[in-house]
Amino acid sequence: MVSLEPFNSPVKVRLLPRPYHIRAAARDQFSFNGRTITHHPRVLSASTMRPTTVQEKQERFFAASHFAVIGVSHDRSRPASKVLGWYRDQNMDVIPVHPREKRLDGLHAIPSISKLPSPSTTALTISTAPYVTLSLLKQAHALSISSIWIQPGAADKHVVDYIQANNLSERVIWGGPCILQEGDHIIQRRWFDETYEGQSF
Incomplete structure (x- = not known):
């Protein structure tokens, strides 16, 4: 939990976990005074982007x-x-x-x-x-x-x-690894991220 004090008024800002799902891979979500705010970072060129994991x-x-x-x-x-x-x-x-x-x-x-x-x-x-x-x-x-x-x-x-x-x-x-080793875990993770995307725990 990070406390910021703009205009002499304490505001609580909490960074939500970044979802693994590919559709959410390029954004960060913040909980701000009870509202979810999505930040879209600028697109980097191919030469400066980090390698895909x-x-x-x-x-x-x-x-x-x-x-x-x-x-x-x-x-x-x-x-x-x-x-x-x-x-x-x-x-x-x-x-x-x-x-x-x-x-x-x-x-x-x-x-x-x-x-x-x-x-x-x-x-x-x-x-x-x-x-x-x-x-x-x-x-x-x-x-x-x-x-x-x-x-x-x-x-x-x-x-x-x-x-x-x-x-x-x-x-x-x-x-x-083989799909047979990783597949179930990935499918379960995607289901969780799609179901609870943007929610705070």
């Missing part, structure tokens, strides 16, 4: 309207198949991508990410061999896919070099 990239990923998974097969023990099942359990709009299969896990499949109905609002999960991942990244970059999560084991030095050389670090998650 992994948590912020995860929040952006799950803020997408649609999801797609590459690496799925009829073998439900495969990591990508488990990820697809997790999306279904969350009632998310998800589509599997497979070059030959027409349906996977009861869902209509598409042969390529070029067939995605809305690439710019789709978050892509990749669980493939690194050389395939590199090819997919190039396609995803050309399609302006909004966010990409590369699962453990699907990236190598060539993949990382491509991400960094093409300024994709802001929207690609790699080198970290």
Whole structure:
């Protein structure tokens, strides 16, 4: 709690916790005499902005309207198949991508990410061999896919070099945990932030 005294009148100002949700990431909220005041900081240039954290990239990923998974097969023990099942359990709009299969896990499949109905609002999960991942990244970059999560084991030095050389670090998650490890926690956090955004505790 910080006390300020403008015009010789004590005023209590309390900084509320900044929500994690991506929609609230660029603003601070203050409780001022019982009113909530939102401060919008000036936009910084790309050269002066701090790097996006992994948590912020995860929040952006799950803020997408649609999801797609590459690496799925009829073998439900495969990591990508488990990820697809997790999306279904969350009632998310998800589509599997497979070059030959027409349906996977009861869902209509598409042969390529070029067939995605809305690439710019789709978050892509990749669980493939690194050389395939590199090819997919190039396609995803050309399609302006909004966010990409590369699962453990699907990236190598060539993949990382491509991400960094093409300024994709802001929207690609790699080198970290699997969605199956982080997903539930992120979804719960987003629900809490959306439900109680702007409220004081």
